[in-house]
Amino acid sequence: MKFITDSMLGHLTRWLRLIGHDVRYLKNCDDLELIEEAKKENRTLLTSDLDLYKRTKKEGIGSLFIEEKETAKMLAKVVARYNLSLDVNPAKSRCPKCGESLDPISKERIKNKIPPSTLKFHDHFWICLNEKCRKIYWYGSHWKKINKVLNRAKEIEIGLETNA
Numbered sequence: 011m012k013f014i015t016d017s018m019l020g021h022l023t024r025w026l027r028l029i030g031h032d033v034r035y036l037k038n039c040d041d042l043e044l045i046e047e048a049k050k051e052n053r054t055l056l057t058s059d060l061d062l063y064k065r066t067k068k069e070g071i072g073s074l075f076i077e078e079k080e081t082a083k084m085l086a087k088v089v090a091r092y093n094l095s096l097d098v099n100p101a102k103s104r105c106p107k108c109g110e111s112l113d114p115i116s117k118e119r120i121k122n123k124i125p126p127s128t129l130k131f132h133d134h135f136w137i138c139l140n141e142k143c144r145k146i147y148w149y150g151s152h153w154k155k156i157n158k159v160l161n162r163a164k165e166i167e168i169g170l171e172t173n174a
């Protein structure tokens with residue numbers, strides 16, 4: 011899906027990109043600009059600002075109010091609302107840092123850019139297609155943490171559905 015997020019939701023932005031969504035994160039932007047961008051690019055606005063949320067409702071813009079503080083809870087709310095998957099598929103993931111798509115890249119082509127120990131223990135790498143970013147990703151030690159948050163979000167989501 012295509013989202014736009016307000017400045018309070020940087021963390022949620024990165025997670026949604028990781029599970030494959032096109033998220034524009036506008037940091038220094040007022041309400042009017044956020045609304046204009048959401049309209050122009052036909053994006054769903056995620057916001058932690060109740061006034062802004064009410065305003066989008068009046069203007070008929072798709073939006074979701076995020077009052078949760080915990081990342082897993084925020085994620086659970088968004089995926090439950092829009093019926094999204096909480097699984098990570100690197101072929102579909104977007105760069106958490108900038109939001110651009112990722113492409114698989116061979117070890118050979120990045121061997122000077124990452125630590126030798128990483129090269130030794132991992133075989134699959136992805137690179138951000140944004141020329142200004144070019145960040146490289148692999149299933150590293152942080153992967154356990156990522157799965158922990160995603161699993162927690164799944165549990166919450168199931169809870170949300172049974173309560174609804």
Ligand SMILES: [Zn+2]
Pocket residue numbers: 105106107108109110138139140143144145
């Ligand atoms: Zn990037």
